[in-house]
Amino acid sequence: xxxxxxxxxxxxxxxxxAADATSLRFQKLYKSKYGMLRTEWRVLFHLGGYGDMTAKxxxxxxxxxxxxxxxxxxxxxxxxFLQRTExxxxxxxEILKLTPQGERVFNDLVGDAKRFDxxxxxxxxxxxxxxxxxxxxxxxxxx
Amino acid sequence: xxxxxxxxxxxxxxxxxAADATSLRFQKLYKSKYGMLRTEWRVLFHLGGYGDMTAKxxxxxxxxxxxxxxxxxxxxxxxxFLQRTExxxxxxxEILKLTPQGERVFNDLVGDAKRFDxxxxxxxxxxxxxxxxxxxxxxxxxx
DNA sequence: TATTGTTATACTCTATAACTATA
DNA sequence: TATAGTTATAGAGTATAACAATA
Numbered sequence: 001x002x003x004x005x006x007x008x009x010x011x012x013x014x015x016x017x018a019a020d021a022t023s024l025r026f027q028k029l030y031k032s033k034y035g036m037l038r039t040e041w042r043v044l045f046h047l048g049g050y051g052d053m054t055a056k057x058x059x060x061x062x063x064x065x066x067x068x069x070x071x072x073x074x075x076x077x078x079x080x081f082l083q084r085t086e087x088x089x090x091x092x093x094e095i096l097k098l099t100p101q102g103e104r105v106f107n108d109l110v111g112d113a114k115r116f117d118x119x120x121x122x123x124x125x126x127x128x129x130x131x132x133x134x135x136x137x138x139x140x141x142x143x
Numbered sequence: 144x145x146x147x148x149x150x151x152x153x154x155x156x157x158x159x160x161a162a163d164a165t166s167l168r169f170q171k172l173y174k175s176k177y178g179m180l181r182t183e184w185r186v187l188f189h190l191g192g193y194g195d196m197t198a199k200x201x202x203x204x205x206x207x208x209x210x211x212x213x214x215x216x217x218x219x220x221x222x223x224f225l226q227r228t229e230x231x232x233x234x235x236x237e238i239l240k241l242t243p244q245g246e247r248v249f250n251d252l253v254g255d256a257k258r259f260d261x262x263x264x265x266x267x268x269x270x271x272x273x274x275x276x277x278x279x280x281x282x283x284x285x286x
Numbered sequence: 287t288a289t290t291g292t293t294a295t296a297c298t299c300t301a302t303a304a305c306t307a308t309a
Numbered sequence: 310t311a312t313a314g315t316t317a318t319a320g321a322g323t324a325t326a327a328c329a330a331t332a
Binding site for chain 4 (some may be wrong): 153193197198199202209210212213216217235236237
């Protein structure tokens with residue numbers, strides 16, 4: 001016999017539907033304004049929000065594979081949004097740093113992100129948002 | 144000057160990280176057991192969980208484009224997990240129905256899904272889960 | 287030998303346009 | 310003309326292996 005099952009109670013499905021719906025609209029902003037892809041946006045925001053760091057550090061913080069970061073860094077460099085600086089003590093590393101143009105782009109997108117988040121937040125109570133963020137962070141860490 | 148911004152507070156980012164982390168592990172089950180892709184799994188679960196319906200109805204319920212559903216249906220048919228029945232009144236439609244084998248697969252995966260969800264749920268309080276599901280459903284509906 | 291990063295490749299996923307058949 | 314579904318195609322995203330350079 002066929003079991004009872006409602007997808008609306010299944011967490012991975014719900015999370016994906018919610019994530020797709022929300023990120024789709026933000027995606028349009030960085031894509032249309034700057035032709036950036038998803039990983040490029042993430043790398044830009046890590047450098048802008050947390051300061052200069054190596055590709056390796058971005059991998060660890062963002063949970064991204066080194067090949068993805070490598071390609072995103074190259075793309076951001078081609079757009080003149082970041083520059084690399086060799087580390088003399090260990091020449092396998094390069095410190096990645098936003099250019100002034102990269103910082104302008106970051107600031108512009110941060111504004112968009114903040115407005116976007118406020119609009120989303122306005123639909124929920126403070127309690128709901130607190131719980132949501134706390135639970136999502138823990139879910140993401142289970143990876 | 145560079146603005147303050149923490150990705151850990153940005154909803155689309157958080158949602159994606161949580162969704163990726165959770166669905167990645169469930170994905171392995173239907174991929175390794177039955178070689179199914181994401182959309183195939185979704186279509187199978189719609190038919191198994193909500194009963195026979197047309198491709199169009201799956202599109203509406205799952206928020207999937209007709210091309211995705213069309214390909215998933217074909218793949219499930221090739222695997223002998225579903226069969227089509229023409230609707231005489233309107234020959235543009237076909238009712239999609241799981242085969243006995245498709246139902247066995249559905250039942251097996253529903254078991255996995257339930258165990259998976261219980262394990263996830265065990266890490267949170269009832270209040271947290273209620274809030275989470277309610278908020279996620281509303282976020283998904285904003286699409 | 288181990289680590290940082292790059293390149294190559296294949297596969298999955300998404301989005302859109304053009305098409306067929308039926309209504 | 311409109312709708313259900315299919316096919317074609319391109320671009321984006323993911324995963325893995327092989328590689329170069331440095332340590």
